Amino acid sequence: MVMGTDFPARAVIDLSALEKNLNQLRKCDSNVSAMAIVKANAYGHGGVQIARAALEFGVKWFGVAQLAEAIELRAGLTGFPQARIFTWIFSPDADLETAIKADLDIAVSNPETLLRLVSAARAVGKTARVHLTIDTGMGREGALPDKLSPLLSAAQLASDEGTVEIVGIWSHLARADEVGAGQDATLRQLSRFGQSCKAAEQRGFTRLIRHLSASSGLLWYPQAHFDLARYGIAMYGLTPNPARATTASLQLTPIMRLEADLISVKRIPAGHPVSYGGTWVAPRDTYIGIVPLGYADGIDRHASGKIWVAANGQKYPQVGRICMDQFMVDLGNTPDGQPPLKPGETVRLWGDGSQGEPTADDWAGAADTINYTIVTALNSRVPRIYI
Numbered sequence: 001m002v003m004g005t006d007f008p009a010r011a012v013i014d015l016s017a018l019e020k021n022l023n024q025l026r027k028c029d030s031n032v033s034a035m036a037i038v039k040a041n042a043y044g045h046g047g048v049q050i051a052r053a054a055l056e057f058g059v060k061w062f063g064v065a066q067l068a069e070a071i072e073l074r075a076g077l078t079g080f081p082q083a084r085i086f087t088w089i090f091s092p093d094a095d096l097e098t099a100i101k102a103d104l105d106i107a108v109s110n111p112e113t114l115l116r117l118v119s120a121a122r123a124v125g126k127t128a129r130v131h132l133t134i135d136t137g138m139g140r141e142g143a144l145p146d147k148l149s150p151l152l153s154a155a156q157l158a159s160d161e162g163t164v165e166i167v168g169i170w171s172h173l174a175r176a177d178e179v180g181a182g183q184d185a186t187l188r189q190l191s192r193f194g195q196s197c198k199a200a201e202q203r204g205f206t207r208l209i210r211h212l213s214a215s216s217g218l219l220w221y222p223q224a225h226f227d228l229a230r231y232g233i234a235m236y237g238l239t240p241n242p243a244r245a246t247t248a249s250l251q252l253t254p255i256m257r258l259e260a261d262l263i264s265v266k267r268i269p270a271g272h273p274v275s276y277g278g279t280w281v282a283p284r285d286t287y288i289g290i291v292p293l294g295y296a297d298g299i300d301r302h303a304s305g306k307i308w309v310a311a312n313g314q315k316y317p318q319v320g321r322i323c324m325d326q327f328m329v330d331l332g333n334t335p336d337g338q339p340p341l342k343p344g345e346t347v348r349l350w351g352d353g354s355q356g357e358p359t360a361d362d363w364a365g366a367a368d369t370i371n372y373t374i375v376t377a378l379n380s381r382v383p384r385i386y387i
């Protein structure tokens with residue numbers, strides 16, 4: 001049990017595994033720079049801590065979705081003014097002056113936003129750095145091919161005036177993680193991105209930083225690497241799609257382990273129901289352990305009855321419905337009648353599987369979701385400990 005907190009559960013984040021994963025991903029293409037995607041509190045791992053560690057491991061670019069996250073990250077990285085922070089979500093009336101003051105790299109999809117950035121840059125007296133966003137087939141942010149020309153015209157005007165520096169061009173792949181089926185769509189996106197880069201070049205933007213790939217593009221589409229790759233889920237040691245390649249086969253190490261100390265162990269008789277709805281009834285006299293984490297902490301309730309925890313290499317099935325703040329596990333019996341685990345003993349909810357615990361992929365399978373949501377959902381109530 002890791003001490004130092006009164007909360008009877010914790011996410012243990014292994015920063016040496018982060019370094020290993022970064023090195024592993026760099027091997028995909030040593031000519032491509034890394035942008036560490038640390039949005040959503042670094043997928044639940046702790047935004048500033050992960051960014052600081054990645055800085056130490058040589059990463060210079062950081063990506064967060066929301067402008068508010070970018071401002072917060074900049075504040076958390078004082079002392080590292082060289083860190084580049086890229087952001088792509090903000091409302092039409094967002095405070096762009098603050099964004100420019102925070103020295104962010106800002107994604108722009110249309111001429112209107114670019115004009116607003118120009119006024120903000122004038123007001124602040126500082127050049128705004130812009131990455132042009134292209135919608136090559138994601139149907140999310142970005143200019144569609146037929147809207148690229150007006151965007152480039154606005155970009156030329158603004159950069160001639162010096163209020164805005166166009167530094168990058170980027171897009172996002174929708175199906176690069178898929179097995180088979182998504183390939184045509186991905187190649188179509190690639191070709192559209194290439195055309196957009198060419199169009200920008202013809203307008204004089206010859207030195208743009210081009211970025212298209214997130215983890216799956218980096219892992220599975222060498223032709224989509226360009227200058228910069230956005231390292232997301234794979235950096236946290238999880239596969240973008242276990243059906244395409246397992247975490248182990250990618251030689252990645254999950255960097256988060258979630259563990260909890262049993263707050264209670266008690267004996268219940270055969271026939272006694274457990275949790276809301278009485279969906280599980282003890283088939284024999286047994287010991288029940290209470291794990292002090294629930295869906296308020298981000299433990300996916302859909303996994304109820306389909307998952308397990310582990311301690312000392314032993315697996316204990318989770319039984320009954322997962323509650324808001326706790327859930328129960330069936331500890332079973334020992335030959336001498338003693339409880340298999342004692343109150344206060346630590347069980348692992350997820351990790352790298354080395355102690356028999358489930359992985360985030362196992363949870364995702366049990367809850368019919370993706371590993372991304374399992375780690376990202378972990379609530380701020382749960383302390384993070386960095387080793």
Ligand SMILES: *Cc1c(COP(=O)(O)O)cnc(C)c1O
Nearest residue numbers: 037172214215216230231232233
């Ligand atoms: C979340 C996100 C990423 C990271 O994706 P992973 O699949 O986790 O690697 C990269 N780029 C954009 C635009 C994103 O929204």
